[in-house]
Structure formats: structure tokens, C-alpha cells
Amino acid sequence: xxxxxxxxREKDLRRELAMDAAMAIYKEEGYHAITMEKIAxxxxxxxxxxxxxxxNKDEILxxxxxxxxxxxxxxxxxxxxxxxxxxxxxxxELWLRFIDFxxxxxxxxxxxxxxxxxxxxxxxxxxxxxxxxxxxxxxxxLQHKIIEYGVKSGLFIECNPMTLSEVIWTSFLxxxxxxxxxxxxxxxxxxxATRDLALEVLSRGVVKK
Amino acid sequence: xxxxxxxxREKDLRRELAMDAAMAIYKEEGYHAITMEKIAxxxxxxxxxxxxxxxNKDEILxxxxxxxxxxxxxxxxxxxxxxxxxxxxxxxELWLRFIDFxxxxxxxxxxxxxxxxxxxxxxxxxxxxxxxxxxxxxxxxLQHKIIEYGVKSGLFIECNPMTLSEVIWTSFLxxxxxxxxxxxxxxxxxxxATRDLALEVLSRGVVKK
Amino acid sequence: xxxxxxxxREKDLRRELAMDAAMAIYKEEGYHAITMEKIAxxxxxxxxxxxxxxxNKDEILxxxxxxxxxxxxxxxxxxxxxxxxxxxxxxxELWLRFIDFxxxxxxxxxxxxxxxxxxxxxxxxxxxxxxxxxxxxxxxxLQHKIIEYGVKSGLFIECNPMTLSEVIWTSFLxxxxxxxxxxxxxxxxxxxATRDLALEVLSRGVVKK
Amino acid sequence: xxxxxxxxREKDLRRELAMDAAMAIYKEEGYHAITMEKIAxxxxxxxxxxxxxxxNKDEILxxxxxxxxxxxxxxxxxxxxxxxxxxxxxxxELWLRFIDFxxxxxxxxxxxxxxxxxxxxxxxxxxxxxxxxxxxxxxxxLQHKIIEYGVKSGLFIECNPMTLSEVIWTSFLxxxxxxxxxxxxxxxxxxxATRDLALEVLSRGVVKK
DNA sequence: AATGAATGAGGTTTCATTCAT
DNA sequence: TATGAATGAAACCTCATTCAT
Numbered sequence: 102x103x104x105x106x107x108x109x110r111e112k113d114l115r116r117e118l119a120m121d122a123a124m125a126i127y128k129e130e131g132y133h134a135i136t137m138e139k140i141a142x143x144x145x146x147x148x149x150x151x152x153x154x155x156x157n158k159d160e161i162l163x164x165x166x167x168x169x170x171x172x173x174x175x176x177x178x179x180x181x182x183x184x185x186x187x188x189x190x191x192x193x194e195l196w197l198r199f200i201d202f203x204x205x206x207x208x209x210x211x212x213x214x215x216x217x218x219x220x221x222x223x224x225x226x227x228x229x230x231x232x233x234x235x236x237x238x239x240x241x242x243l244q245h246k247i248i249e250y251g252v253k254s255g256l257f258i259e260c261n262p263m264t265l266s267e268v269i270w271t272s273f274l275x276x277x278x279x280x281x282x283x284x285x286x287x288x289x290x291x292x293x294a295t296r297d298l299a300l301e302v303l304s305r306g307v308v309k310k
Numbered sequence: 311x312x313x314x315x316x317x318x319r320e321k322d323l324r325r326e327l328a329m330d331a332a333m334a335i336y337k338e339e340g341y342h343a344i345t346m347e348k349i350a351x352x353x354x355x356x357x358x359x360x361x362x363x364x365x366n367k368d369e370i371l372x373x374x375x376x377x378x379x380x381x382x383x384x385x386x387x388x389x390x391x392x393x394x395x396x397x398x399x400x401x402x403e404l405w406l407r408f409i410d411f412x413x414x415x416x417x418x419x420x421x422x423x424x425x426x427x428x429x430x431x432x433x434x435x436x437x438x439x440x441x442x443x444x445x446x447x448x449x450x451x452l453q454h455k456i457i458e459y460g461v462k463s464g465l466f467i468e469c470n471p472m473t474l475s476e477v478i479w480t481s482f483l484x485x486x487x488x489x490x491x492x493x494x495x496x497x498x499x500x501x502x503a504t505r506d507l508a509l510e511v512l513s514r515g516v517v518k519k
Numbered sequence: 520x521x522x523x524x525x526x527x528r529e530k531d532l533r534r535e536l537a538m539d540a541a542m543a544i545y546k547e548e549g550y551h552a553i554t555m556e557k558i559a560x561x562x563x564x565x566x567x568x569x570x571x572x573x574x575n576k577d578e579i580l581x582x583x584x585x586x587x588x589x590x591x592x593x594x595x596x597x598x599x600x601x602x603x604x605x606x607x608x609x610x611x612e613l614w615l616r617f618i619d620f621x622x623x624x625x626x627x628x629x630x631x632x633x634x635x636x637x638x639x640x641x642x643x644x645x646x647x648x649x650x651x652x653x654x655x656x657x658x659x660x661l662q663h664k665i666i667e668y669g670v671k672s673g674l675f676i677e678c679n680p681m682t683l684s685e686v687i688w689t690s691f692l693x694x695x696x697x698x699x700x701x702x703x704x705x706x707x708x709x710x711x712a713t714r715d716l717a718l719e720v721l722s723r724g725v726v727k728k
Numbered sequence: 729x730x731x732x733x734x735x736x737r738e739k740d741l742r743r744e745l746a747m748d749a750a751m752a753i754y755k756e757e758g759y760h761a762i763t764m765e766k767i768a769x770x771x772x773x774x775x776x777x778x779x780x781x782x783x784n785k786d787e788i789l790x791x792x793x794x795x796x797x798x799x800x801x802x803x804x805x806x807x808x809x810x811x812x813x814x815x816x817x818x819x820x821e822l823w824l825r826f827i828d829f830x831x832x833x834x835x836x837x838x839x840x841x842x843x844x845x846x847x848x849x850x851x852x853x854x855x856x857x858x859x860x861x862x863x864x865x866x867x868x869x870l871q872h873k874i875i876e877y878g879v880k881s882g883l884f885i886e887c888n889p890m891t892l893s894e895v896i897w898t899s900f901l902x903x904x905x906x907x908x909x910x911x912x913x914x915x916x917x918x919x920x921a922t923r924d925l926a927l928e929v930l931s932r933g934v935v936k937k
Numbered sequence: 938a939a940t941g942a943a944t945g946a947g948g949t950t951t952c953a954t955t956c957a958t
Numbered sequence: 959t960a961t962g963a964a965t966g967a968a969a970c971c972t973c974a975t976t977c978a979t
Contacts, residue, residue: 104958108962108963111963112963133342136947136949137948137949137950138948138949146964146965147964147966148949148950148965148966149950149951149952149964149965149966149967150963150964150965152950152951153962153964157949157950158948158950214487214491217491221340221342223340258511258514260510261503261507263500264500264503264504264507265507265511267485267500267504268481268485268504268507268508268511270484270488271481271483271484271487271488271504271508272481272484272508273484274480274483274484274488275480275481275482275485275487276476276477276480276484278423278480278483278484279476279479279480279483282423282426282446286426286431286439286442286443286446288443288446291472291473291476294470294473295473295476295477295480298469298470298473298476298477299480301469301515302474302477302511302512302515302516303511303515304515305467305514305515305516306510306511306513306514306515306516307514307515317938345973345974346973346974346975347973347974355939355940356939356941357941357973357974357975358939358940358941358942358975358977359938359939359940361974361975361976362938362939366974367973367974367975549848549850551760554951554952554953555952555953555954556952556953564960564961565960565961565962566954566961566962567954567955567956567960567961567962567963568959568960568961570953570954570955571959571960575953575954576952576953576954632905632909635909652915655909655915676929676932678925678928679921679925682918682922682925683925683929685903685906685918685922685925686899686903686922686925686926686929688902688906689899689901689902689903689905689906689922689926690895690898690899690902691902692901692902692905692906693897693898693899693901693902693903693905694894694895694898694902696901696902696905697894697897697901700841700844709891709894712888712891713891713894713895713898716887716888716891716892716895717898717899719887720885720892720895720929720930720933720934721929721933722933723885723932723933724928724929724930724931724932724934725929731979735941735942738942739942763968763969764969764970764971765968765970773943774943774944774945775944775971776943776944776945776946776971776972776973777942777943777944779970779972780941780942780943784971785970785971
């Protein structure tokens with residue numbers, strides 16, 4: 102029993118190693134630079150071995166994203182559950198959780214953006230597409246519920262909560278987008294200032310006095 | 311003289327054809343489908359001939375982006391020049407110009423976002439990187455000047471104009487980003503509602519009463 | 520003693536299971552689909568275990584062929600032993616035994632033809648080649664003895680019995696060959712008519728009035 | 729003009745070289761030993777270049793077979809056109825043409841048998857399958873017409889000409905089949921004696937006195 | 938100036954076989 | 959004895975780029 106369990110743990114570990122490696126390469130060199138060869142090298146296994154853990158290359162990446170999106174889901178779930186207690190800072194709390202996710206898992210965040218926007222998703226087998234789709238939906242739905250609470254309880258301006266939820270999320274999305282393109286172009290970024298001012302502007306625009 | 315000039319014009323024409331072809335392929339089939347073969351086919355020249363007009367494939371793409379960003383630059387330049395006259399609606403006017411660019415040249419908009427963030431940029435030779443960098447800078451700088459005018463003339467809240475300029479731009483960026491990823495995932499989008507509410511929120515948050 | 524014996528029986532059983540599995544896969548999915556993985560799966564053992572029973576993949580296949588050729592050998596042996604009693608229908612009896620083998624074990628028949636002609640044989644180690652060679656020789660030699668009896672006792676035309684034996688056997692071989700290729704190409708086959716007319720023609724040509 | 733034509737000739741030549749190489753490898757080492765690498769080596773071109781002449785590996789082989797089957801078709805066509813003149817030796821003439829084809833193009837003959845019987849044909853793209861199918865049909869149809877003439881004009885015994893045509897063809901087929909398996913197993917073959925006796929037996933059985 | 942032809946470098950995947958447990 | 963895990967070696971195919979004409 103112990104043996105079987107240990108084996109499973111080891112296998113899970115290797116899976117995780119591979120996913121991390123893929124993400125690291127993504128971060129350092131970009132999507133098209135991710136090759137099985139390089140992933141294998143970092144994990145110190147053979148290319149063939151990777152196929153023991155994953156059906157193919159895409160699966161590595163998709164799983165990495167989906168897995169780590171759960172961290173984000175948890176953050177949002179937590180906020181939703183504590184919405185009463187945190188109602189006075191609802192928008193700020195939400196914003197802080199966006200930041201938390203981005204700063205703790207920047208590669209995941211970026212990769213996930215990349216995937217969702219790239220045509221790559223077309224050529225994905227059905228199951229992987231479904232997998233990534235679901236993971237995204239969960240996040241959207243949680244955000245929506247949080248904002249809905251804010252609107253219904255009169256904390257936020259009166260408006261369609263779904264739309265407002267998109268406005269807030271896209272504000273953050275855009276900031277990261279820009280930050281990333283600055284990194285790529287090796288321009289100097291002002292991410293922190295931007296994100297703080299954005300929160301201030303949003304607060305003025307969204308929160309009722 | 312006439313001959314030399316004509317030759318140059320013809321060469322320029324061919325260059326433009328190639329860049330258009332690249333963009334068209336991007337739009338129809340996505341980034342990874344852009345191959346020299348396909349570009350050549352659309353231009354009705356041979357693959358080898360493309361190397362007469364461009365040093366390599368990257369040059370085609372970069373030039374395409376840079377070229378087509380000019381439309382956007384013009385829109386912003388126009389606003390800046392008429393800032394006095396339009397001061398009462400400065401934010402809205404800016405926003406409308408974002409929309410104008412996106413709706414008139416959605417492929418270009420998307421493609422240029424894509425390219426700017428893509429890892430493609432990494433392995434670019436210095437000169438190309440500089441080229442794309444400058445083109446981006448022009449847009450940024452114009453936005454900055456417009457917002458700076460708004461802040462200095464007391465139209466907008468007091469804050470760092472550069473940062474505010476980023477906040478506004480990234481709001482729009484994020485909306486498009488999300489819209490695009492919805493298209494890819496074939497979910498239903500609410501682009502118009504989102505963009506309108508965003509403007510409303512921004513107005514409340516940014517414009518002084 | 521008992522234990523050792525039982526072990527040997529079990530090992531033999533496993534060997535047989537593996538060979539059957541290989542043949543079954545051949546029948547259902549064709550030669551190139553035979554993989555150690557699939558064989559192991561059907562036997563409900565691990566891939567690695569197969570190497571306890573066989574030195575390598577080829578050995579499984581060769582042994583399968585050799586084993587299953589024995590049914591045919593028996594049919595021919597029986598005819599040879601009863602040659603006196605059946606002398607008036609010797610050719611027909613032989614032909615019927617060909618048909619018997621083919622119709623009772625069509626997969627085996629096809630598989631063994633396939634393997635014998637396949638390039639697989641080329642790279643075989645000496646011992647395996649010898650093994651398959653001997654198995655084939657037994658069949659040939661029995662056919663030869665039967666025909667020789669027919670020629671020597673004046674039933675058949677005067678000729679080299681070995682050669683005649685080949686003529687008869689190859690007539691049948693060709694019919695099956697054609698039938699099989701028709702199946703593959705999903706054309707309509709006339710196997711029965713062909714095989715009956717072939718016997719008639721052979722009788723006229725071979726049997727003395 | 730001359731240039732274009734020369735280029736085409738050269739390209740055709742290269743195609744032919746590749747097909748020959750593939751056949752030669754088939755002959756020497758068997759189907760599964762045919763690799764693009766080896767073909768390229770023999771042609772003294774790069775692997776990649778082969779893809780200029782053929783869409784993929786299968787196309788090389790199929791084309792080789794189909795191309796060279798035309799030689800056989802021509803032989804049969806010629807006999808059919810001269811059936812009146814050659815009526816007294818119709819069966820023998822047919823048989824000689826079988827021999828002619830086999831001896832002049834033994835690899836083609838074998839490869840064609842191999843392909844038609846192998847499951848490989850299943851995984852072939854539609855166009856290639858059609859191509860090989862048609863080429864086979866032409867041969868069958870010509871044989872049929874020749875035998876039909878023999879039966880209708882009273883040269884041969886009364887029977888279904890299609891079936892008789894199969895009996896004769898399969899007799900030959902079987903002989904080659906056996907010969908090949910002997911080569912593979914490095915047994916001594918008696919191909920000539922067998923084929924001559926087969927003709928004699930067939931004559932007695934088929935041709936009316 | 939224009940291009941057909943050629944290719945090197947690289948990527949993904951499969952599978953028989955070995956080995957440590 | 960039995961097996962999960964690991965891997966080397968290969969195979970197919972694509973594409974940006976160069977070169978001879």
C-alpha cells in the first residue's frame with residue numbers, strides 16, 4: 102500500500118516538475134520556444150519519459166494553467182464567502198486578490214492570457230479545450246457573484262453587475278497586458294503606480310459614498 | 311531618374327503587398343500559420359523574391375505592425391491638436407478614438423497587440439526591436455500629452471499624468487483582450503456594454519465635476 | 520517435483536496466451552499494429568513480463584506461426600497415412616485438406632503466409648530462422664511424399680513429384696492470396712468458384728484417366 | 729521554353745530515381761526498412777528534397793507501383809490486340825507475359841503483392857488508394873477479356889471466363905509467392921521447373937484438343 | 938530582378954527493451 | 959517472479975533561408 106502511494110506521489114511530483122519547467126521556459130523564452138527536449142532537460146528525464154506523464158505537449162501546458170488557476174479560484178471563493186465581513190472594502194479586496202494571483206503566479210497568468218487569446222486553442226483536442234474553458238468559467242462566475250453582491254447591497258453604483266464585473270476585471274487585465282509588453286520590449290514599467298491609480302479611479306467611479 | 315524612381319515605387323508596392331498578406335493570414339488563420347510560402351502565394355511572387363524586399367520573415371511582420379500603427383497615431387495627433395476645442399469631452403473623445411481604431415482596423419489592432427506581446431520580439435535583432443519600440447513610443451507619448459493637458463488644465467483629478475494615461479489605455483486594452491478571448495472560446499461577448507460602462511466609470515473617477 | 524512441473528505448465532500457458540494474443544491482434548488490426556504493449560494488455564501481464572517468456576518480440580511471432588502450422592501438418596500426415604485407401608481421390612483429398620486448413624484457421628493461414636513472406640524474417644537471429652524453416656519444411660515434405668505416391672503409383676502424370684507438388688500447392692496459395700487482396704480492397708470475391716474450377720482444371724491436367 | 733521543359737524532365741528524373749531507390753530498398757531489406765533517410769541517401773539528395781517531389785512517403789511507393797504496372801498492362805494489351813494471330817498459343821502467350829513482367833520487374837511485382845495484401849492500404853489517403861485500385865483493375869479486366877476470347881472461340885474448356893481467368897492468374901501468383909518465401913527463408917527455389925510444369929498442367933486442363 | 942530547387946535544423950511522437958525494486 | 963518506470967533510437971514532416979541560373 103505504502104509503495105503504491107509513494108509511487109503515485111512521485112509520479113505527481115514529476116508531473117508537476119514538467120509543468121513548472123514548461124512554464125519557466127514560457128516565461129523566459131516564450132511559447133514557441135517550449136520544446137519537449139527543453140522540458141525534458143530541465144526535469145532531468147528523457148523526452149520519452151514525458152509521454153508517461155502526459156499524452157502530448159499541449160497537455161503539459163494546459164494542465165499547468167488549469168492546475169494553477171485553482172489558486173486564483175480559491176482566492177475569489179474566499180472573498181465571496183467573507184463578503185459580509187469585508188463589505189466596506191469589497192472593491193479593494195477584489196483588486197488585492199487580482200494582484201495576489203498575478204504576483205504569485207505571473208507565468209500562469211500570462212500563459213493563461215496567451216492561450217486564451219491564441220489561435221492555438223483551435224487546434225486543441227476537445228477534452229483539453231473543455232478543460233481550459235471550464236477553468237476560465239469558474240473564475241468569471243465567481244467574480245460575477247462578488248460584484249452582484251456589491252451592486253445589490255447598494256455598495257456599488259447601480260448597473261448591470263455582469264458588465265461591471267467585466268469592467269473591473271478588464272482594467273486589471275489591461276494593466277498586466279501593458280506591463281508584459283513593456284517587459285518584452287524592455288521598456289521601463291510603472292506597474293505599481295498604474296495599478297494603484299487604477300484602483301483609485303475605479304473606487305471613485307464605482308463605490309457609492 | 312524616372313526609372314530609378316519607378317523602381318523604388320514598385321519595390322515599395324511589393325513590400326506593402328507582402329505586409330498586407332501577412333496580416334491577412336494572421337487574421338484568417340492565426341500567427342502560427344504565417345509562412346513565407348503563404349505570403350508569397352498571396353503576393354503572386356516566389357518565396358525567394360520576398361527576400362529581395364525584406365531581410366527575413368520577422369521584418370515583414372514588424373514593418374506591418376509599425377506601418378499600420380500610423381493610423382492610430384494620426385487619430386491621437388488630431389485630438390491633441392484640437393484639445394482646446396474639445397476640452398469639455400476630452401476623456402470621451404479619447405475613448406472614441408480608441409474605439410475608432412479598434413473598429414476600423416480590428417485585425418491590425420489585434421495583430422499588433424499580439425505581436426507586441428509575443429515572444430517573437432525576444433529574438434529580434436536590435437534594429438527591428440528599435441523600430442517597433444519607436445512606433446509604440448509615439449502612441450504612448452501622444453496619449454501622455456493629451457492626458458497631461460487634462461490634468462494640468464484641471465479637467466482631470468490631480469495625479470501623475472503618465473500613470474493616468476496608462477490607466478485609461480489599459481482599461482480599453484483589457485476590454486479588447488477579453489472580447490478577443492471570448493471570440494476564440496466562442497462565448498458570447500458584451501463588448502459594447504462593457505466599453506460604455508467603462509467610460510462611465512472612468513468619467514466618474516477621472517473627471518472633475 | 521510437482522511444483523516445478525506446475526510452474527513449467529504455467530509458463531507454457533502464458534507463452535501460448537501471448538502467441539494467441541499476437542495472432543488475434545494481427546487478425547483484427549494488422550501486422551504493424553502488433554506491439555508489446557497490446558500483447559501484454561490482452562494477456563493481462565506487464566510488458567516487462569513478456570520478456571520472461573520470450574527473448575524478444577520476434578520470438579513471440581515466430582513461435583505463434585510454428586505452433587499453429589501443426590494443425591496443417593496433422594491434416595497432411597493423416598492423408599499420407601491413408602493414401603492407399605484414398606488413392607482414387609488423392610488430388611481431391613489433398614485439395615480438401617488445403618481448404619480445411621484455410622477455412623478453419625483463416626487467420627493463422629493468412630498470418631503465417633504474411634509472416635513467411637514478410638521482411639521480418641530478414642533480420643531474424645539464426646535460431647529463429649531455423650525454427651520457422653523447419654516448420655515449413657515439414658509441410659513441404661509431407662506434400663511431396665503424397666504427390667510422390669500419386670506419381671509413382673501411376674495415378675498422376677509422369678513428372679518430377681516435387682515440382683508437381685509445388686504446382687498444386689501454389690495454385691491454392693494464389694487463390695487465397697487473391698481472395699485476401701480482394702478483401703483488403705473490398706472488392707467482391709469469387710473464392711469458391713475459383714477454387715472449384717481450379718480443382719477441375721488440375722484434375723484434368725494432373726490425373727491420368 | 730527549353731528551360732522549363734528541361735526542368736520538368738529533370739524533376740521527372742528525380743522522381744523516378746526516388747521511386748527506384750524505394751523499390752530497391754524494398755527488395756533488399758523489406759518494406760519496414762524503407763525510410764526517407766535511406767531513399768534520400770541513394771538519390772544523393774536531402775530528405776527534405778524528397779518532399780518536393782512527393783507529398784509523403786507512401787506516395788513514393790504507390791507511384792512506383794502504379795507507374796510500373798503500366799508495363800504489365802501494355803504486355804496484356806498487346807496480347808489482346810493480337811489474339812487472332814496468336815490464338816493457337818493463347819494460354820502460353822499469356823503465361824509468357826506473366827513471366828516477362830515478373831522477371832523484368834520483380835520488385836514491382838512483389839511490392840504490389842505486398843501492398844495489396846497488407847493492412848497498410850487501409851491507412852492510405854483516399855486518392856492513393858484509388859490510384860492503386862484502378863491500376864489493379866486495369867490488369868484484371870484485360871486478363872478477363874483475353875480469357876473470354878479463348879472460351880468464346882472454343883479454344884478453352886467451357887466455363888465462366890472470369891473464374892478461369894482467376895484460376896490461371898492465381899496459379900502464377902502462387903508460384904511467385906512461394907518463390908519469394910523461399911528467398912526469404914533462403915531455401916533453394918525451383919521456380920523455373922514449377923512454372924513450366926504449371927503451364928503444362930494448365931494446358932492439359934484448360935485447352936481443348 | 939526573379940525564381941525553382943535544395944537543404945539543415947528542428948519538432949513531436951512511438952516503441953522495443955532494460956533495470957531497480 | 960513480476961512490474962512500473964525509464965529511455966535511446968528512430969521515423970516522419972515542416973519551414974526559413976540560400977544559391978545557381
